[in-house]
Amino acid sequence: MSDRISAPKGVPEYLPPDSATFLAVHEALAAPAILAGYGYVELPVFEDTNLFVRGVGESTDVVSKEMYTFTDRGNRSLTLRPEGTAGVMRSVIEHGLDRGQLPVKLWYRGQFFRAERPQHGRYRQLQQFGIEAIGSDDPALDAEVITIADDGYKSLGLTGYRLELTSLGCAEDRPAYRDLLVGFLAGLDLDDATRERAQLNPLRVLDDKRPEVQAQLADAPLMLDHLCEACAEHFAAVRSLLDANEVTYVINKRMVRGLDYYTRTTFEFVHDGLGAQGGIGGGGRYDGLMAQLGGQELSGIGFGLGIDRTFLACRAEGLTPGPTRSLDVYVVPLGEARTRAALLVTELRRAGIRTDLSFGSRGLKGAMKGADRSGAPYTIVIGERDLEAGECQLKAMDSGEQVAVPLDEVAAHVAHLISTSSISGTGSVSGTSSTTDDKKELP
Ligand code: HAM
16 A cells, blocks of 8 residues: 555545535635626636746745746746736736726636645645736726625625725835835844845735734834825725625735735635634735736736635535535336436436436345435336336335336426425425335326
8 A cells, every 4th residue: 555646735635525515615706706797717727937926026925935836848937826816917918808898807716826834724726716807996896896705705604704904005105105114114123034024025024923023013104094195085985885885894904915916905805713724815906917017007906715715614614505415316227127227317317307327236225225325315216017117116215205107207207306395305206105016196
């Protein structure tokens, strides 16, 4: 067994039945964006390394410490995407989407890669659902983006999270604030590495988790208190639109995002049930990003919602979105009935009924054990005698009740039963007999 190969460290896998919940989380998060007219983009998983260096920022941990970068056979430096926004912008510029109707509204999902120290909820391969809306600085767009995220979480039934909101200002008010902060930090008792960081990216020092640093930051100047008039008005408008949408939020003046492109409205969704990795989603405006990547001067806003962490949040709240079972019917053929059973399985599936077959030549007892384990609420048994009579035996697994149904009617019959049964799939079959030989009238 020593040569067994394991999955790489820090990479989560979702197997049935969890994988059904994972998919349902993704679908629930995507639904409000689709309703708002966002179009799907499928983008490369690796990009030119420079895209992230220029787009996300050289001094961020994501770029300086966490990228999976490699040189390809043509000696090009490529990087597994650590996030989605830079790639969307690259694609919008490259394909000229910004020359059409604005804002360009796009959604994406998929794997992202960050060489972080793995722990509960922090993975090296993570999955996000994201949207980007490019080409408008209307505060209504900020409110739309945030409301879409909040509606997605709410539709899953999540309640144990909060939306944190701030504004990081713009190119006008940032330099003055930056000088103020650098001046403040210069007066503190910091180690050399932190001093260096204070020069390179002073905002990031505000996020230093060490208590001795935090203690000195209590009186640090905060961006939200130093917004220019236009940014203050924009932020006020976003807030009142969120209030109108009944999206609740708290202001977090000390929010520091891990990516450098943010301007103005910036937000995070934080769940209380996940320990240290409570950030289930985050986003904001990035009004200078497009120009920085060689495109037009267009503003934009978006978010990335962590599907892995939203899955964990659902679990923490005891929520299991998605189908409660994967099958409706399990078909058990006996003896010579195998060929007809195979056709029946195909007929049922073509009628939209989730159906599996008992494979191999198991006896009735073994096959019925398989039927039980499959979780399907109905089992259809076809024996040789049924075949002669043109029938099959339809059994409701919860009650054990069984009826004979003509083979050419069974698909319609089961479809009717499923559509009229409860969500858990425990609809009953008429009839009282539990022996396979009993032939009953259809209900
Ligand atoms: P981000 O905050 O770096 O933003 O990531 C968004 C979400 O991805 C986080 O809130 C978290 O739920 C999830 N996530 C991040 N890293 C990990 C990890 N190592 N393991 C598990 N989950 C993780 C962005 O990526 C921006 N591109 C979002 C955005 C789009 N901003 C504007 N548009």
